[in-house]
Amino acid sequence: MHTSLTRIAAALAATTMLAGVANAETIRWARSSDALTLDPHSQNQGNTHTLAHHIYETLVGRDNDGTLTPRLATEWALKEGDDTVWVFKLREGVKFHNGADFTAEDVVYSIERAKSEFSNMKQLHSVVEGVTAVDDYTVEFQMAGPSLIYPNNLTNTFIMDKTWSEEHDLAVVQDFASGASNYAVLNTNGTGPYTLVSREIDVKTVLASNPEWWGQAPAVTGVEYLTIADAQTRISALLSGEVDIVQDVPPQDIERLSSTEGFKVETGPENRFIYFGYKFGDAPLKSSNITDSNPFNNPLVREAMELVLDRDAIQKVVMRGQSIPTGIANPPFVAGWTEELDAYPAPDVEKAKALMVEAGYPDGFTVTLDTPNNRYVNDEAISTAYVGMLGQIGIQVTLASRPVAEHSPIILANESDFYLLGWGVPTFDSAYVFNDLVHTKTETHGTYNVGLYSNPELDEKIISLGTESDQAKRDATVADIWATVKADRVLLPVHNQVLAYAMRSGVTLPVQPENQPSMTTVTFE
């Protein structure tokens, strides 16, 4: 009894003290779902990385326009005379939150941990054969072959303290199948701009600025990161002054919030495109009334389908202006994007009809379109709009709308004839798109090439990108692959998503294209 009373008293004292120091520099920041874990290598997922970037740091960072910036590494280059080795020079004088020095050993430990069996970051480092510490502030990465883009893969791989991790038995990343939880899920020791004060999962995570941080002290000294799942409640919390910044703003609220005094909305393009995919190959479709051929395999049909896809109408009506229509399955920040590829044809229903006749389907055909309904912005509405457009040329589409957890397994099992998906490019390099969406589907490539497009010539070029050491040559190959992908209409891109952050006036949080904003970038007026 005595102890519980003391605890209450202590808690009450703590609340009053907190209320005392709270000032304009504490930011209350709400989004729809929480980080899944604090273990930095366990999940390769946006919300989780966003929070981790405040506490932990990576070797290489990324600007809001997509260019790489030094972070824990100050410079990096291919080793002279050996283009299969990347050399990273580390920042000196950096300390972990527990006071330990940051050295090359920590980098070696962290990369090896990120490569280990239960890590979800391992794919990004599959080309790394070994990491060695040359001295305290130099690390060498031995690659399987030349890999020009490898530093791009480091922007979400966080560095942990080796001694601290070993003390707490963290060599193995959290395994879902095991019966226990590991220490790093709820405890942290990073080098980042903020330290963890408290965390209540799905409720609130409190951060305080790290006075020892090597960078320029951020304007925001305290962060309350809140989870508010319901969109209406989230917006209400902003309007009632209970939070300062809200992420995941529904498109229909953007205009209302912008026109409400005391609030503003920052918008910017997201590194994520939305596209339709269809089944290639000669085998007839499972969901179609055409039983002797696959209409999607006919290039004329694919052209007709693009000619009735009115991207501007979808942007205007379905997305309320909050999207960037595109003709290429690649966001504008990503290497390989060009304005020419981005262009898309104006809708032409008459020409599309003629193409359908020429292709031998004058009466059209029936097919089922699989769409997620809770994954992308207005995903189901985009599909519904396209169903209407396809009806103009006699393609009668049945819409099968499912939550993403049910949509994904159907897609991955190649069970879908026609589907909607979105794709982000975290490496900001076209090869990431080719590897998973264009390369022939095998155990290690083309995981999401579920339309089973297969072009051995392209496959060869795609594989060559991984080991090409001449930048100009590599760029040429990328352009070459894109030309074929566009000509073949391997994918039917619709638009790039747009991100919107809402906030109270006087505070500005710029949009981060991967939707991983940092509170260090917040400015006050």
Added chain:
Amino acid sequence: MLAFIARRLLQSVIVMLVVAFIAFLVFRYVGDPLANLLSQDAKMTDYEEARERLGLNQPFYVQFFHFVVNALQGQFGVSYRLQQPVSQLILERLPATIELAVASSIIALVFGVFLGVYTALKQRAFSTGVIMTLSLIGVSLPTFLIGIGLIYVFAVELKWLPSFGRGEVVQIGWWRTGLLTQSGLRSLILPAITLSLFQLTLIMRLVRAEMMEVLRTDYIRFARARGLSQRAINFGHALKNTMVPVITITGLQLGSVIAFAIITETVFQWPGVGSLFVNSVAAVDVPVMAAYLVFVALVFVMINLVVDILYFIVDPRLRDGAKSGR
């Protein structure tokens, strides 16, 4: 008596097993947990490995069997989504749900009984008509609409009360309470009202009907003839006799309020077991869903058991029946 309780406990175990079995039968149609577990660039081999490791390619009855065996040892596994032991997650969030459920039940009981008596006594008053009409609206409006409406009026427009969350909490042992801080109490008001409205109207209508029934009976007439005060008749005799069904209903409703506060918890971002369940369904977090459904079954079974035991004590016929049956 002991035999009766033992029999009921055995039945309870069977109920929970059946619930778990049906749950595992249904989980296959909720989706694939790997859609959320693995990253976008995972390879097909990663999917196969993970499926193997989590036992997802086993038939559902094998998964069910493993669940039961582990549950008997008190092991409910680790949440796929949050990587925390499931029993710990549920226990951490239970106090929030219980505080909300109890607060809303108290509101429902106090206002329900008061309004029920009032409308029964003043059957022809204009105010009764208004209350009865409002109660119809209260019973037919969906909970999330009431919640959003209250948030809009009291949080956004008037700025009197918080729109989400639980405010500051105080830890007493393992119980995390919001009842001891001002912000905690203020945060409780809107969700408790939202959750109570349905029960409130139910209790009010029940009390009113029972009261009107009792007021027509002979013993009330005789009490009037004896010259007892209106107050003594209405509250001392009439109301007392209406309370038995009201208590039964409130007790049973408490179970469903604890189990199904899901919508209210979601609208107000109340960190209870209901919102945990909603988040788990979206992520196909099978260990949490399974444990939660078994837990809900347990709540219902326990409340029913208590009600049955109370009947057993109250109703002599049941006792006699039990004796002659032996």
